[in-house]
Amino acid sequence: MEKVKIAIIHNKTPLSLKVMSELSQKLIASGHEINQTEPELVISVGGDGTLLSAFHLFNHKLDQVRFLGVHTGHLGFYTDWRDYELDELVASLNTKQEASVRYPLLDVRITYRNGKEPKHFLSLNESTIKRNDSTMVADIYIKDEFFERFRGDGLSIATPTGSTAYNKSIGGAVLHPRINAIQLTEIASLNNRVFRTLGSPMVIGSHEWIEVRLQESDECVITIDQFRLQQDEIDSIYYKIADENIQFASYRHTHFWRRVRDAFIGES
Template sequence: MSNQRRNLYFYYHPNEYLNEQLQPLFELAKENDFEIVGNPSDANIIISVGGDGTFLQAVRKTGFRQDCLYVGIRSKDEAGLYCDFDLTNFNEMVDSMLNAELEVRRFPVIETTINDESSFYCLNECSVRSTLIKSIVIDVYIDDIHFETFRGDGLIVATPTGSTGYNKSTKGAVVDPKLPCFQVSELASLNNNRYRTLGSSFILGPNRKLKLHVLQDGNDFPLVGMDNEAYSIRNIRDVTIRLSDKEVKTVKLKNNSYWERVQRTFL
């Protein structure tokens, strides 16, 4: 590990179990000349401890930093597609960091802009859903050309790494994260003579622009999900989504590819 990357910030939800389990890791890090900092802006390695949900929060709460590496550590039986390390085997992690047995993996990020005003980043997915017990109507535009009019429970726009999450539960494809793209999947679409959609997921390349125009027929507060956080934003007219220039750089073990982790998780 480079001498420039010695400042560690740990992101986790404190509880008695984690506080006890992390103490030996803190001591081991200090013994090997790593410094543990209390402010994420001072870190060049940000370590999340928990599972994929905690990893997503760590990236979001620290502003999708482009000048640092993110590391995921699983705790207990948490899912860990973003997490290469296990809390019960932290000696392996420190040894790997000291002996350069790591590689840097770059994950695509999507940028979501609400009403051409506020922009947000997502590592997993952005979803637009109705907050009412009724369907939502969305005009779908690709590069400003009307593609379809959707009516149903909502739409999910997922990154390649997010394709194994909410997207997969809707029968969307699992996408290799080395492909710079994003995927659009339907939630319970209603197809009839008035509303007609493709009826399947579709994948857009890195230079495409997706615009979701929400028809205001009572859905004045549609729910916008960004990774594992939900926002009820008033008077949403348009949601524009592009592949961002940002990438999340994560640390991976050389012998632990994305597809090996997908295999362990789902097969």
């Protein structure tokens, strides 16, 4: 058995703290190393939000780490193991040949009107753009070609793995995570004789990119997964499939459409 350096990221619920402690002991007893700074495998204990936090902690080392989720609540889209399956999880680390499943990420770049340095982010789920106190007006470009002028509450740009989150709640499509694409979905667009948009979600391929040029420079809110940024003097926000991707350790991998059925439909 090869020793694996493992970081455990967890939320603060009593069950997650208990599971984290038990899992650490079982991993150490099996010969693995708990290493919170230079891991090869990152295990999140909690829910999908915990795994998002783990991703952002280690997104500067995506070529070196794999991720695995242990769920301590309702079944999540990023978690293959439950809190009562720790022995099976450790046994699979010790005995099974592991492979990685790679999923696309969203590359976000913000440029400014006042000469401020651009900002760059990676998102696992989605990014949204909204104005604080009024509707947002923005020109949408796809691969540097003007597509439409949008007016409404905001825009959401999601990865396939994020398509089942906020994107779905605003009418976006559910995409299989192996599809190398991003999805643009409008949030309460205004359509009249002055403003006219497509009105339906758009799936953008890996060879294209989206540019959102804001028409007013006062403060807006941009989210990157669970993080919220108050920004002003924005010129453009660029979105594309990232060069990097996330690797999930697939010791055991639940069929994606089974996850969708279990999460949104349940037993028939």
